[in-house]
Amino acid sequence: MIEEMLKNAGLKKTKQRNLILEIIKSSSKPITAEKIFEIIKSESNNTNLSTIYRTLNILCEKSLLLKILKSDGTASYQLNDASHKHYITCCACQNSVLIDSCPIKDLSDKIVNETGYIVTGHSIELTGICPKCNKK
Amino acid sequence: MIEEMLKNAGLKKTKQRNLILEIIKSSSKPITAEKIFEIIKSESNNTNLSTIYRTLNILCEKSLLLKILKSDGTASYQLNDASHKHYITCCACQNSVLIDSCPIKDLSDKIVNETGYIVTGHSIELTGICPKCNKK
DNA sequence: ATATAAATGCGAATGATTTGCATTTGCGAA
DNA sequence: TTCGCAAATGCAAATCATTCGCATTTATAT
Ligand SMILES: [Mn+2]
Ligand SMILES: [Mn+2]
Ligand SMILES: [Zn+2]
Ligand SMILES: [Zn+2]
Numbered sequence: 191m192i193e194e195m196l197k198n199a200g201l202k203k204t205k206q207r208n209l210i211l212e213i214i215k216s217s218s219k220p221i222t223a224e225k226i227f228e229i230i231k232s233e234s235n236n237t238n239l240s241t242i243y244r245t246l247n248i249l250c251e252k253s254l255l256l257k258i259l260k261s262d263g264t265a266s267y268q269l270n271d272a273s274h275k276h277y278i279t280c281c282a283c284q285n286s287v288l289i290d291s292c293p294i295k296d297l298s299d300k301i302v303n304e305t306g307y308i309v310t311g312h313s314i315e316l317t318g319i320c321p322k323c324n325k326k
Numbered sequence: 327m328i329e330e331m332l333k334n335a336g337l338k339k340t341k342q343r344n345l346i347l348e349i350i351k352s353s354s355k356p357i358t359a360e361k362i363f364e365i366i367k368s369e370s371n372n373t374n375l376s377t378i379y380r381t382l383n384i385l386c387e388k389s390l391l392l393k394i395l396k397s398d399g400t401a402s403y404q405l406n407d408a409s410h411k412h413y414i415t416c417c418a419c420q421n422s423v424l425i426d427s428c429p430i431k432d433l434s435d436k437i438v439n440e441t442g443y444i445v446t447g448h449s450i451e452l453t454g455i456c457p458k459c460n461k462k
Numbered sequence: 463a464t465a466t467a468a469a470t471g472c473g474a475a476t477g478a479t480t481t482g483c484a485t486t487t488g489c490g491a492a
Numbered sequence: 493t494t495c496g497c498a499a500a501t502g503c504a505a506a507t508c509a510t511t512c513g514c515a516t517t518t519a520t521a522t
Contacts, residue, residue: 202468202519224509238471243510245469250397251417259395261386261449263479263509278443281387287441293429294452305423306457307414313397313451316430321442338488338499360478374502379479381500399478399510463522470517476510486501492494 199252206230206237210245211254219275220258220266253310260315270311280320289316335388342366342373346381347390355411356394356402389446396451406447416456425452 192211196203213226223242230237246267249255256270260279268274276293279286298309328347332339349362359378366373382403385391392406396415404410412429415422434445 204469204519206470222509236471239509240472240511241470247511253417257397259397259449259451261393261395261401263399263401265397265399265509278437278441278445280443281389281446287443289437290440293433297429301414301425301452301454304426305414307416307423307452307454308460309414309452309454310417311453313395313449315395315449316437316443316445317447318437318443318445324444340488340500342501372502375478376480376503377501383479401478465522466520468517468519471515473513475512478507478509480507481505483504484502486499488499489497491496 195254199249199254201248201252205235206241207245207249209235209237210242211249214255214267214269217268219277220256220268222264222266226267250311256311257313258315259313261317276314276316278316278318280323281317282323283320285320285322287320331390335385335390337384337388341371342377343381343385345371345373346378347385350391350403351405353404355413356392356404358400358402362403386447392447393449394451395449397453412450412452414452414454416459417453418459419456421456421458423456 192208192215193203195211196207201207209230210226213229214221223239223246226246227237227239227242230242246255246257250257250267253270255267256274258266258268260266274292276289277286278289293314294309294312301307301309328344328351329339331347332343337343345366346362349365350357359375359382362382363373363375363378366378382391382393386393386403389406391403392410394402394404394412396402410428412425413422414425429450430445430448437443437445
């Protein structure tokens with residue numbers, strides 16, 4: 191529940207945060223700050239990009255969200271839960287497809303043992319050549 | 327060898343590219359464009375940030391380099407070979423330590439089967455809590 | 463209801479990366 | 493070896509995602 195997530199993180203429950211979390215939750219894939227902004231604006235709610243960035247940052251710090259960094263420099267966000275996803279992007283045609291599992295899942299225990307660090311988040315971007323581009 | 331790497335990628339062998347590749351090669355960890363720029367400049371070679379960015383981009387496209395994206399938005403670069411490294415960074419104190427193996431290594435075959443994509447590169451950033459910060 | 467800190471909106475600033483263009487350089491063909 | 497041309501470079505200016513300062517509003521504990 192969104193309400194609990196916020197309380198749990200010691201954050202106030204506000205209209206903006208609810209909207210942002212709802213949008214991320216209902217998005218089928220990681221979503222950018224700009225896209226979230228457009229959605230909220232189009233629903234004619236007053237809002238502001240700064241607030242969105244601030245919210246996304248704090249939710250990442252609290253490990254409620256994962257920030258996904260694409261090599262083109264843009265970032266997108268998704269819930270940091272079991273349903274989070276990773277993709278591989280073709281460097282030739284930019285098409286991307288879903289990887290069916292998270293490579294970090296099996297790794298966290300190992301990393302805790304190796305480093306003493308508790309893993310709270312991760313960003314993975316895979317690049318490759320898609321079958322079509324490979325034929326050419 | 328650097329000469330072969332460039333030829334292999336269909337790129338001209340130039341002074342700048344040699345310098346950039348040498349610097350990346352001899353760096354113990356992924357290095358930023360700005361840092362490369364400073365090193366070349368300090369050796370009193372004429373150079374330019376645009377050229378460095380252009381070079382890094384093209385070398386990533388050709389899969390000679392891996393681009394590592396940190397969640398603070400900065401990028402750094404390392405050779406795309408068996409010696410490449412990944413780190414986990416503490417979100418509280420920003421300290422980072424080396425992970426001893428690449429999580430993607432074992433995964434590429436699986437991904438080829440699942441998606442048909444050939445994996446040519448990857449960027450992984452792990453965030454967590456370091457032992458010290460965890461105590462507090 | 464009140465007090466206080468946290469959150470928001472707005473505009474301006476920042477800073478890494480990119481782009482346009484004139485000049486130089488590498489390299490294959492003659 | 494020389495020539496011609498595309499590729500690479502340097503420089504200055506532009507871009508654009510993200511951040512920051514500050515005045516105002518809002519959430520929550522007492
Ligand atoms: Mn994952
Ligand atoms: Mn790796
Ligand atoms: Zn493709
Ligand atoms: Zn720490």
